Amino acid sequence: MHPQHVAVAASLLSDSSRSIMLTYMLDGRYHTSGELARAAGITPQTASFHLKKLEEAGFLDQTKQGRHRYYGLKDPAIAQIIESLLTITPAVPVSSFKQAAEDQAIRYARTCYDHLAGSLGIRVAKALVDSGYVIQDHDQYVLTTKGETFFTSFDINLETTRRKKRSFCHCCLDWSERKHHLAGALGHAMLERFLELDWLRKKSDSRALLLTEEGKYGFAEVFGLDFSDVHKTHDNKVYLR
Numbered sequence: 001m002h003p004q005h006v007a008v009a010a011s012l013l014s015d016s017s018r019s020i021m022l023t024y025m026l027d028g029r030y031h032t033s034g035e036l037a038r039a040a041g042i043t044p045q046t047a048s049f050h051l052k053k054l055e056e057a058g059f060l061d062q063t064k065q066g067r068h069r070y071y072g073l074k075d076p077a078i079a080q081i082i083e084s085l086l087t088i089t090p091a092v093p094v095s096s097f098k099q100a101a102e103d104q105a106i107r108y109a110r111t112c113y114d115h116l117a118g119s120l121g122i123r124v125a126k127a128l129v130d131s132g133y134v135i136q137d138h139d140q141y142v143l144t145t146k147g148e149t150f151f152t153s154f155d156i157n158l159e160t161t162r163r164k165k166r167s168f169c170h171c172c173l174d175w176s177e178r179k180h181h182l183a184g185a186l187g188h189a190m191l192e193r194f195l196e197l198d199w200l201r202k203k204s205d206s207r208a209l210l211l212t213e214e215g216k217y218g219f220a221e222v223f224g225l226d227f228s229d230v231h232k233t234h235d236n237k238v239y240l241r
Contacts, residue, residue: 012057013085017042018050022059022073022082027207028114030063030070076166079113080183086175105208107176109200115187116194117174120211120219124190125182127223134169134182141169141182151186154222156193161185 013019020040025031031039037047051071054060061074073079109120116124125141128134133147143151143158151158162168164185172183182190194200199215211219211227219225 009057012054012059013082015050016040017046018054021047021050022054022078023086025060025071025073026079026082026113027111027202028072028079030072032068032070036071073113076113076183080172083112083117083175084173102206102208105203105206105210109209109211110207111191111202111209112172112174112181112183114191115172115181115183116191116200116209117172117176117181118209119177120209121181122174122177122179123225124219124223125180127225128182131224136171136180139171141171141184141186143169143186151189154193156186156189158186161189164188 013022017040021036024036024039033047033051034044036051037044040047040050042050051060055062055071059074059078060071063070063072073082107118109116109118111117112121115121125134128141128147129136131146131150132144133150134141134143136142148158162185167184169182169186170184171180172187173179174181181187191200194215195202197214197218198212199218200209201212202209216227220227
């Protein structure tokens with residue numbers, strides 16, 4: 001890549017509205033320009049202008065359904081770059097209880113494009129290493145024979161997962177924890193399994209993932225995680241104290 005191309009990419013990310021929209025798309029979903037405009041606090045016309053530039057630069061993918069156009073991150077590598085940049089981004093001051101609750105939920109468990117991140121993601125990755133299912137080798141996780149048996153018993157089809165045209169199992173630096181969580185095709189397969197088991201639930205308006213009561217028992221039994229540091233609120237959602 002020519003240095004000039006790096007400068008172009010950096011200039012696109014330097015705009016606050018574009019950065020907000022890209023971060024919003026880290027939930028792995030596709031969003032309308034209207035939804036992204038509201039997230040960034042800009043007009044739909046301005047959002048469309050920014051989205052066109054991001055799409056032309058190869059950051060975004062677009063799909064149409066009826067009269068609506070939906071935008072999402074084009075590649076998991078884009079999501080990893082954005083997540084990595086968040087590790088050096090100054091924290092935004094929290095000025096309300098709603099903001100504080102959302103920040104707490106995001107830091108505890110969230111989607112990083114299509115895999116689990118946050119404190120819970122770090123703990124799951126550590127449990128996999130401690131159990132000898134994976135070995136961390138620099139920026140990659142290496143699946144062991146013991147790990148093959150574990151993931152197969154956890155109803156993850158490793159043959160299908162390995163055929164994905166992407167990294168199989170790599171380390172992703174978590175911006176809130178400054179430690180690595182599990183990404184790649186295997187990380188995606190794990191998150192899908194957690195959602196299927198109803199251990200985690202997606203929020204419609206956030207990257208935060210909600211830990212269910214079933215999840216507390218499941219993660220404790222399968223991964224040996226301790227949830228004595230969580231409590232359930234009146235709205236039946238589980239947050240870190």
